[in-house]
Amino acid sequence: MNSRLLSSTELPDIDFYLASGSPRRRELLAQAGYRFAVEVSNVDETADIPEADVLVVALAERKAAAVAERVEGLVLAADTVVEIDGDVLGKPRDAADAAAMLRRMSGRSHRVLSGVALAHADGIDSLFTVTAVEMDVWSEADIEAYWRSGEPDGKAGAYAIQGIAGGWVKAIEGSYTGVVGLPMAETRQLLAAHGVTAVCA
Numbered sequence: 001m002n003s004r005l006l007s008s009t010e011l012p013d014i015d016f017y018l019a020s021g022s023p024r025r026r027e028l029l030a031q032a033g034y035r036f037a038v039e040v041s042n043v044d045e046t047a048d049i050p051e052a053d054v055l056v057v058a059l060a061e062r063k064a065a066a067v068a069e070r071v072e073g074l075v076l077a078a079d080t081v082v083e084i085d086g087d088v089l090g091k092p093r094d095a096a097d098a099a100a101m102l103r104r105m106s107g108r109s110h111r112v113l114s115g116v117a118l119a120h121a122d123g124i125d126s127l128f129t130v131t132a133v134e135m136d137v138w139s140e141a142d143i144e145a146y147w148r149s150g151e152p153d154g155k156a157g158a159y160a161i162q163g164i165a166g167g168w169v170k171a172i173e174g175s176y177t178g179v180v181g182l183p184m185a186e187t188r189q190l191l192a193a194h195g196v197t198a199v200c201a
């Protein structure tokens, strides 16, 4: 094996902290070539604001601010919700909650909103994206089997476009990565505005 221990002066630097426990956000940033470390925020994600766009920005800012209190440097955070008929859908509480969400989205369009916040020395910059997603019809049997797959758990709107549920997505308009949890073009611009570029750049 051609490996050796790195001395402390050779350790790769990180450019920012990611205030997120979401494996999806971690993967999106890693595959884009960013250097970062994960610091989970553990903030209360209660949907205490009825407007989805205001809510996702507020939650992303709270997550970034919570981690910025304990680390030095830039802190990136995000939040994603589904909105349908003016109602905000977060993560499902249980099978019945997930089924109700999927029935509601079945055969029609909904919106996925993602807020992104970057805490820096002078404050917090934030943005949000809105993506329209058109879903095919979910049968009761599909819904039951989908819950048993385990995929809906921990996902806003009880589905993952990047997983099994991708088979029900007929069309999207907006940011695919925003639906997955972190809109990458907008995040790249936000990071670049603070001097952070990916390894390949």
Ligand SMILES: Cc1cn([C@H]2C[C@H](O)[C@@H](COP(=O)(O)OP(=O)(O)OP(=O)(O)O)O2)c(=O)[nH]c1=O
Residues within 6 Å of the ligand: 019, 020, 021, 022, 023, 024, 025, 040, 041, 042, 045, 063, 078, 079, 080, 081, 082, 091, 112, 154, 155, 156, 157, 159, 160, 161, 162, 179, 180, 181
């Ligand atoms: C709609 C949709 C959501 N999701 C996920 C992304 C987010 O992880 C999750 C929404 O929950 P969030 O509260 O935004 O994020 P999180 O609790 O998973 O992670 P953290 O707060 O620590 O950053 O739903 C998908 O993975 N695919 C999808 O298609």
